[in-house]
Amino acid sequence: LSDRLGSVFDRLTKQGALSEDDVKTALREVRVALLEADVSLPVARDFIKAVQEKATGQAVTKSITPGQQVVKIVHDELKHVLSGDEDPGKLKIDNPPAPILMVGLQGGGKTTTTAKIAKRLKEREGKRVLMASLDVNRPAAMEQLQILGNQIGVDTLPIVKGEDPVAIAKRAKTQASLGGYDVYMLDTAGRLSIDEELMAQVEAVRDVANPRETLLVVDGLTGQDAVHTAENFDERIGITGVVLTRMDGDGRGGAALSMRAVTGKPIRFVGLGEKMDALETFEPDRIAGRILGMGDIVALVEKAQQTLEVEQAERMMKRFQKGQFNMNDLKMQLEQMMKMGGMEGMLAMMPGAQKMQKQMGEAGIDDRMLRQQVALINSMTKKERANPQILQASRKKRIAAGAGMEVSDLNKLLKMQRQMSDMMKKMGKMGKGGMLKQAMK
Numbered sequence: 001l002s003d004r005l006g007s008v009f010d011r012l013t014k015q016g017a018l019s020e021d022d023v024k025t026a027l028r029e030v031r032v033a034l035l036e037a038d039v040s041l042p043v044a045r046d047f048i049k050a051v052q053e054k055a056t057g058q059a060v061t062k063s064i065t066p067g068q069q070v071v072k073i074v075h076d077e078l079k080h081v082l083s084g085d086e087d088p089g090k091l092k093i094d095n096p097p098a099p100i101l102m103v104g105l106q107g108g109g110k111t112t113t114t115a116k117i118a119k120r121l122k123e124r125e126g127k128r129v130l131m132a133s134l135d136v137n138r139p140a141a142m143e144q145l146q147i148l149g150n151q152i153g154v155d156t157l158p159i160v161k162g163e164d165p166v167a168i169a170k171r172a173k174t175q176a177s178l179g180g181y182d183v184y185m186l187d188t189a190g191r192l193s194i195d196e197e198l199m200a201q202v203e204a205v206r207d208v209a210n211p212r213e214t215l216l217v218v219d220g221l222t223g224q225d226a227v228h229t230a231e232n233f234d235e236r237i238g239i240t241g242v243v244l245t246r247m248d249g250d251g252r253g254g255a256a257l258s259m260r261a262v263t264g265k266p267i268r269f270v271g272l273g274e275k276m277d278a279l280e281t282f283e284p285d286r287i288a289g290r291i292l293g294m295g296d297i298v299a300l301v302e303k304a305q306q307t308l309e310v311e312q313a314e315r316m317m318k319r320f321q322k323g324q325f326n327m328n329d330l331k332m333q334l335e336q337m338m339k340m341g342g343m344e345g346m347l348a349m350m351p352g353a354q355k356m357q358k359q360m361g362e363a364g365i366d367d368r369m370l371r372q373q374v375a376l377i378n379s380m381t382k383k384e385r386a387n388p389q390i391l392q393a394s395r396k397k398r399i400a401a402g403a404g405m406e407v408s409d410l411n412k413l414l415k416m417q418r419q420m421s422d423m424m425k426k427m428g429k430m431g432k433g434g435m436l437k438q439a440m441k
């Protein structure tokens, strides 16, 4: 799948401009990618529409290739849709004891996630947590939570056989108040599918506990079903967030987008394994990449831009600080400028070098001229490049002839090098912590 997308974007990359047709073609593939990642149809449709509008509006952007542009727009829009306003990992647990209700279908990962969150609250926020299992249906469900509690050093409500879920919830509340707990977590029973009995039970528990957070735990691998589950639980119980489990598997996580779009509730955490530490705060960035199946492409584009910027800026800064700028430096700059697609690309890529670029621009340098200047420098000896001030009339004639140009062209190049060298010296005096360092941030 990402191969197919990749080839479409490859094709786009090789073209000069992004036409509306190109956007449409690319988005058709994105639509398929979304559906294959289990994003529901209406959600995918709306999403594509939103991207189409944005992409068409931005079709003239020049700083990156058209293919990259589409990838970025799609990715950023996904990220935008997936993001809530607040920090997803920050649960509302003021006014102790704060109840957290855990709901979801059987086998979704409620009990595991309850313990994972308890551990997190204990370790990261120093909270005293009490966990209670309300699962009277499944034999050994209560013991399961108790074992996990022992493992992570979090208290569990003592098990009393024969109690119903509402009675257990009441007891948990009392115990949490008396015991001075900050948080108490209610791990409910699940069913294999949504049914009335289950909903009524969870509803009754909710009314007793009046939870500050109601977290729906869903298996990230169940795709479309997860969306139905979320819709149902949100309508009936009212959820405050979603935890997506089994994201360590190879599900594409499209359910995240659908659930977000359908319920409007934030994804809070992502489960990444059976271990108690395998819980992470939801990161829209990552899931966006995963849904598209080309997070690597997006990351690559971003990384390529970043490393290039940093490496070049660092290299230049070292020389700036020494106040050096000979023909070798100039050659490097000219070649980079050609590689980056001339002045404009370069300007965008190189923090701290804007001033120099501007100067070159004012000197009327275009791509053809860049090549000629590099030819002139190539025609110099090693010694001449390192010390251009030694160039006298005879050397100049030889160099110009070697590059198939006039001495007057060479003089222009020498003047540019001298001006830049002067500028470097001035900038170098600003030293560390000066303008360049600032520009690199």
Ligand code: GDP
Residues within 6 Å of the ligand: 104, 105, 106, 107, 108, 109, 110, 111, 112, 113, 190, 217, 244, 245, 246, 247, 248, 249, 270, 271, 272, 273, 274, 278
């Ligand atoms: P519950 O019925 O909703 O309480 O589900 P459980 O918490 O008992 O989890 C069911 C199974 O899924 C257990 O074997 C868990 O270890 C496993 N599980 C839960 N979360 C994850 C996860 O994020 N990744 C993986 N690989 N397994 C998980």
Ligand code: MG
Residues within 6 Å of the ligand: 110, 111, 112, 135, 141, 187, 188, 189
């Ligand atoms: Mg359970």
